[in-house]
Amino acid sequence: MCQPLSLYIHVPFCRRKCPYCDFFSVTDPSLIPAYVDGVCKEIRIWSGMTTGRVQTPLHTLYLGGGTPSVLSVSQAARILETVHQALGVIPNAEITMEVNPGTVDAAYLSGIRQLGINRLSIGAQSFDPAKLSFLSRIHTRKQVFETLSGAARAGFSNIGLDLMYALPQETADVWQADLDTALALQLPHLSCYMLTLEPGTPFYRQYKSGHFSPCDPDQRTDFFVHTSRVLEHAGYSHYEVSNFAKNRRFRSVHNTHYWERAAYLGVGPSAHSFLPDGFSDPGGQRHDFGSGPGPLPGSLPCIVKNSGPVRAWNKTDIQVWLDHVTAGRLPWADHEILSPAQEKMEQMMLGLRTDMGVDVNGLHPEIQVLMDRLAGQGSGVFFHHPHTDSRAKRFRLTCSGLTCLDGIVDAIVRKIT
């Protein structure tokens, strides 16, 4: 049976680095034209992949970053044309672009809408000037509204807004004001993320040297639960830890593919791919993937059937990545073939993030007993989730359960491995 395939394109350029961000991006725009050439080459490397259980055309396409909206409309057009020619895209596919206020105007938004981009993910983070300043964002509150009105005028109806909370010293009132403003806009999708201090970032160093104290764990939990209650009360479904949609139509199809462990290709520096087994090249030849990346037969990574799903990640250095794709080679830095135990672990970790939860049939009996007990005792952490497939026994986390997702996953993983 054929599986859907998605494509993620990483655009590793930003106007300025935000001090909390650990995504790979650079601020030198002179590299963008070469990058666009390289991305088109990398997409074409995959063009022969039309056999096996995963097939083109693509079901979703996502331009993320970095800041994809630093690309000009014509550069974005070239990339999209290459995708259509080399891989194809199903009719009405979700095609998302991340855009940042301060990098787009009405003409730009209209231009990318005409290219077929039909979903926007807008990196607002906040409407509050003090929060925007603390986060060193390049945009103002006014530019968030301008981006939203430009998007509506350009014909975008599927719009997601990113907001960030749990900043140092953020009060419940400040976060409530952001939520109120977002609710008044009646947007179909909201992503609400807590600020995390990622090692290696300027914020992490500032925190370590005592410049600020992070939001304390109890307050983070309160923020999380409050956010879920407020948004669900306003008609949003809390369908993933950080994501809320007005109805099913506005859930991110692309991200749902990630959480369901569907296949995706990642192109661009540092992008990740996930490939189920059963790939073959256009000649139908199967190849042992062997000990690592490099020049591959037929330019395609071909994996011996039943060797297990492969997760691969691209080289991060833009020049090294360019050298590989220019030579017609996949720019993989490395890959891993997942063992059955790793697969179960991933299913568990990703499934528990979402309102679909996990099917515990086939899991270690101790885990089934543990979940049954927690759900049966009304612990408020798990509940049995009725599902149309009567053979499935699904559990999902409640909102309280989601606040301790990492600990629960750790406990389960210890039993699986």
Ligand code: SF4
């Ligand atoms: S704009 Fe986004 S990707 Fe770029 S540095 Fe800021 S948070 Fe990171």
